[in-house]
Amino acid sequence: MNGAARARPESGVELYAWLFMRVSGLALLFLALGHLLIMHVIHNVETIDYQFVAHRFMTPFWRTYDLVMLWLALLHGLNGARTMIEDYVGARGWRVFSLASLYILGFIFLALGSLVILTFQPVGTS
Amino acid sequence: MKVTLKIKRFNPEKDEKPWWAEYAVEAEPTDRLLDALNAVKWYQDGTLSYRRSCAHGICGSDAMLINGSNALACKALLKNLGDTITVEPMRGFRVVKDLMVDLEPFFDKYKQVKPYFITYSVTPEKERLQSPPERERFDDTTKCILCGACTTSCPSFWANPEYVGPAAIVNAHRFIFDSRDEGREERLEILNHRDGVWRCRTIFNCVEACPRGINVTRAIGEVKQALMYRKL
Numbered sequence: 001m002n003g004a005a006r007a008r009p010e011s012g013v014e015l016y017a018w019l020f021m022r023v024s025g026l027a028l029l030f031l032a033l034g035h036l037l038i039m040h041v042i043h044n045v046e047t048i049d050y051q052f053v054a055h056r057f058m059t060p061f062w063r064t065y066d067l068v069m070l071w072l073a074l075l076h077g078l079n080g081a082r083t084m085i086e087d088y089v090g091a092r093g094w095r096v097f098s099l100a101s102l103y104i105l106g107f108i109f110l111a112l113g114s115l116v117i118l119t120f121q122p123v124g125t126s
Numbered sequence: 127m128k129v130t131l132k133i134k135r136f137n138p139e140k141d142e143k144p145w146w147a148e149y150a151v152e153a154e155p156t157d158r159l160l161d162a163l164n165a166v167k168w169y170q171d172g173t174l175s176y177r178r179s180c181a182h183g184i185c186g187s188d189a190m191l192i193n194g195s196n197a198l199a200c201k202a203l204l205k206n207l208g209d210t211i212t213v214e215p216m217r218g219f220r221v222v223k224d225l226m227v228d229l230e231p232f233f234d235k236y237k238q239v240k241p242y243f244i245t246y247s248v249t250p251e252k253e254r255l256q257s258p259p260e261r262e263r264f265d266d267t268t269k270c271i272l273c274g275a276c277t278t279s280c281p282s283f284w285a286n287p288e289y290v291g292p293a294a295i296v297n298a299h300r301f302i303f304d305s306r307d308e309g310r311e312e313r314l315e316i317l318n319h320r321d322g323v324w325r326c327r328t329i330f331n332c333v334e335a336c337p338r339g340i341n342v343t344r345a346i347g348e349v350k351q352a353l354m355y356r357k358l
Binding site for chain 1: 282285286318319320324325327350353354357
């Protein structure tokens with residue numbers, strides 16, 4: 001490796017990824033704890049059904065809450081997985097394949113989740 | 127006391143792969159591992175190779191993997207190491223022979239961060255003054271002796287030999303936070319890429335390995351913050 005005095009400026013993507021991990025991690029700490037509290041402590045898991053979710057999703061607040069949590073958690077996890085792939089998948093072909101699969105899967109989950117949260121119409125709730 | 131040294135030996139000219147050699151050495155509990163290595167080399171097996179120079183923990187020559195952790199052989203006392211001591215070369219670099227590794231890539235990374243004063247302003251007639259708090263700002267990272275213990279204990283470096291490594295970042299930190307230096311921007315730019323500071327995963331192995339007690343991960347974190355505040 002000839003690395004002497006090699007400057008390799010980059011656009012700073014890694015900087016923003018690093019910052020995002022810290023900010024989203026902090027936000028998720030409260031969002032996920034709140035979620036845990038509501039879904040598992042305040043309400044028993046057995047009482048959570050379609051009606052419960054439908055009732056909850058009538059207010060824009062909870063839709064926003066879930067949407068923000070979905071995006072932050074998924075992107076936070078995706079970036080963590082990207083980091084691991086970039087650290088440990090050395091062969092170029094495998095790396096490109098793994099990253100491509102990761103991004104495609106991530107996009108599908110993000111799109112599906114957002115679709116449900118944004119377009120959900122309660123049926124048969126009082 | 128009697129100690130057994132289990133040393134990982136490898137001579138690339140003769141051996142196909144590394145092998146373990148065992149040597150029994152009579153020594154005092156207050157002796158250092160380096161004394162025991164010398165006892166082996168001088169009286170038992172002259173073919174054993176390792177680096178050592180000052181033997182007082184300041185030249186940084188004899189960093190090696192001792193009982194699974196990086197340390198200086200001249201600072202490791204036998205009484206703290208048990209009856210059987212395993213000694214291996216530092217991980218992540220090519221073994222030249224036995225406990226000696228090729229440190230050329232290590233110093234290449236060191237040179238990358240421009241570890242020297244850079245000034246563009248007119249040279250003053252007297253020395254460049256600095257207040258005690260300004261000096262204190264980078265005091266921790268002035269202690270580096272370039273032994274390589276931190277870089278070769280870093281899992282991120284093992285996985286990516288292109289990673290500039292903790293030692294180079296520590297030496298960049300020493301100048302980035304020096305009020306007299308004017309090369310801050312170019313050094314930060316050099317470290318602001320995937321194999322720069324952003325390869326650090328805050329594993330803290332470097333902090334445990336540093337024989338000088340430098341808080342390496344903190345220094346890397348401060349460089350990351352400097353990069354962040356520069357952009358925002």
